[in-house]
Amino acid sequence: MPKEIIDVRFHGRGGQGVVTGARILAEAALLEGGFVHSFPSFGPEREGAPVAGFTRFSKKPFTVKTEIYQPEGVVVIDSTLLGTVDVLQGLKDNGVVIINHSDDTIVRKKLGKLPPGTKLGILDGTSIAKEVIGRPIANTICLGSLIRITEWVKLESILRSVDKIFRDPIAEKNKDAIQRAHEEVKIFE
DSSP states (O other), X not given: OOSSEEEEEEEEETTSOHHHHHHHHHHHHHXXXXXXXXXXXXXXXXXXXXXXXXXXXXXXXXXXXXXXXXXXXXXXXXXXXXXXXXXXXXXXTTOEEEEEOSOHHHHHHHHOSOOXXXXXXXXXXXXXXXXXXXXXXXXXXHHHHHHHHHOSSOHHHHHHHHHXXXXXXXXXXXXXXXXXXXXXXXXXX
16 A cells, blocks of 8 residues: 555445445455545435445554545446546546446546546446356456556455455355456556
């Protein structure tokens, strides 16, 4: 974890595992000896409503307990939120954005101008999820892409975290999908 405190915001819809994705990242940082804070933010509590999840982690203790307004990283699990929710709001320069979508041309057009130095990772996580896990839930898959670009935590730590959150055979399928996303993400700078 190169920076003192890393803030990551997750966007998706209710039922897509936004909170679980944030929790897995937090668990991975914890496994590496870090200090973590992970929490959700809900609007209307119903399936399909926009949801945000937050993970803050550091190698040193911290006392900041607010929502994340200026993240280093943004993970968008549901690309239908692009244009509806300002997913880039507050993204710091030299940040990272992961978008679950099959067409990088469409994503780059919808996002418009990114903050200076932003790295953009695009992958069709939903297709990977359907193929490997058997369900169109791409939360864990997006983590594989995030870790490929940032190396904020080790891939092995994410995989170990999946074992703590899920039971087999779901854990093994998620780990396979994460590793595939780690290899297949398209990176734009």
